[in-house]
Amino acid sequence: MKPFYPFRYCPLCGTKLETREHEGRERLYCPKCKIIIWENPVPVVACVVLNENQEVLLVKRGVPPAEGMWALPSGFMEMGEQPEETAKRELFEETGIVGEVEEIIGICGQSSLKYRWIVSIGYKLRWISGKLRPGDDAVDVRFFSLNSLPEIPFSTHRKMIEKVKARKHPR
Ligand SMILES: [Zn+2]
Structure with a gap:
């Protein structure tokens, strides 16, 4: 499953999110905070x-x-x-x-x-x-x-x- 693209900006700093591969899935990633924006059911x-x-x-x-x-x-x-x-x-x-x-x-x-x-x-x-x-x-x-x-x-x-x-x- 691809990331949920409606989330486009970091909820902490407002930077535009990128995607990166982590643990076998494409994840949303904030390049400024250096954190993955986790998505869960x-x-x-x-x-x-x-x-x-x-x-x-x-x-x-x-x-x-x-x-x-x-x-x-x-x-x-x-x-x-x-x-x-x-x-x-x-x-x-x-x-x-x-x-x-x-x-x-x-x-x-x-x-x-x-x-x-x-x-x-x-x-x-x-x-x-x-x-x-x-x-x-x-x-x-x-x-x-x-x-x-x-x-x-x-x-x-x-x-x-x-x-x-x-x-x-x-x-
Ligand atoms: Zn951020």
Whole structure:
């Protein structure tokens, strides 16, 4: 993967960045500070909540990317936050549901236009309390049958739902 060219200037001194080979990859480099500007994936958390009918909770996104499409409740980890806290916070912010983490479903990388590469951590949560309502970045929220899901734009979300579905219906 090539460096993320939208970053053109050193964040410390403002010098125009160069690229140089380091540890097998082309990196952004500041010739004045003599430092590499490291680029790393951004962690996000996605939440799978099933109701008593084994339907999965989705939110209709009110913000880009994929505005207007249905996806798992999800969001970016904050600095200093543990991933399980992110899951519970995002679930509550987007759906009004207070959840308890049951297990990790999986961890998976995905390309992103804005962040270039994100790592999505999927958690399964149990609905403990709270009333379903769309909040924050969501315009609608509801449960869908695992057999008749709308088009879900994120491959990581599709994979996580498939994993949970496979466990519910062991072959
Ligand atoms: Zn610099």
